[in-house]
Amino acid sequence: MRIAVVSLFPLMLREALGHGVVGRALERGVLGVECFDPRDHATDVHRTVDDRPYGGGPGMVLKVEPLRGASRAAMARLPPGSRRVYLGADGRRFEQSMAREASEWPGLLLVAGRYEGVDERFIERETDEQWSIGDYVLSGGELPALVVIDAIARLMPGTLGSAESAEQESFGDGLVDWPHYTRPASVDGHAVPAVLSSGDHVAIRRWRLQQALGRTWLRRPELLERRGMSREERALLDEFKIERANRAERAED
Numbered sequence: 001m002r003i004a005v006v007s008l009f010p011l012m013l014r015e016a017l018g019h020g021v022v023g024r025a026l027e028r029g030v031l032g033v034e035c036f037d038p039r040d041h042a043t044d045v046h047r048t049v050d051d052r053p054y055g056g057g058p059g060m061v062l063k064v065e066p067l068r069g070a071s072r073a074a075m076a077r078l079p080p081g082s083r084r085v086y087l088g089a090d091g092r093r094f095e096q097s098m099a100r101e102a103s104e105w106p107g108l109l110l111v112a113g114r115y116e117g118v119d120e121r122f123i124e125r126e127t128d129e130q131w132s133i134g135d136y137v138l139s140g141g142e143l144p145a146l147v148v149i150d151a152i153a154r155l156m157p158g159t160l161g162s163a164e165s166a167e168q169e170s171f172g173d174g175l176v177d178w179p180h181y182t183r184p185a186s187v188d189g190h191a192v193p194a195v196l197s198s199g200d201h202v203a204i205r206r207w208r209l210q211q212a213l214g215r216t217w218l219r220r221p222e223l224l225e226r227r228g229m230s231r232e233e234r235a236l237l238d239e240f241k242i243e244r245a246n247r248a249e250r251a252e253d
């Protein structure tokens, strides 16, 4: 898959994209990312990309022409059928299902805004969708672009090693993670749950699924609603609830 990013801070993106899972995906060529700087498409000597808002008020607004120039240069490098996404704080909340869908697109153009915003006529006429990564105020669309690229890169075949992707296929899907432990076996008197050292792989699998179900029920009940449970999972969660209630009762005495 090919991704292009329109941004005033291409160095920020390039630096971040060089590390970890995404860096490896780029090295392996399962993913390609190119950056396009609107400043390269400004036409005046000062290479102006922003201007004061019509109607007055604080801050600056990104001008249409440099954004449009960068955006069209980027689309010319992407395959036909690529989609254009504007990253804006009031967009549709980005979630895993959108990453999954986007990972099937031939190409993706991400437009990162800065300052108070982007001229509305660019958003309306030159982009297809608007995504936000959550309800908090950031300074621009670069970090959201990196978030979106990271989430998509992990889904490209060939990005993750076979061990990692096998794990992705497991029941972890739609649940929060089970707890993880490594050596030493005891930290300040806190031992690792005995089942994990038992060598009983069926019991370990069952315990992990139960922990994932229990933690999802406690911390993210809306995920459990959305996902649903099998009969076996329901029984595991019921057992988790009973054990938890028993623990709470013992703690009271």
Ligand code: 9D3
Pocket: 087, 088, 089, 112, 113, 114, 115, 116, 117, 131, 132, 133, 134, 135, 136, 137, 138, 139, 140, 141, 144
């Ligand atoms: C304080 C400024 N706000 C006035 C009501 C509007 C505003 C303008 C520009 C808020 C954020 C931004 C910059 N943010 C993004 O470009 C952005 C973003 C975000 O801030 N949060 C979550 N997702 C995204 S995607 C792009």
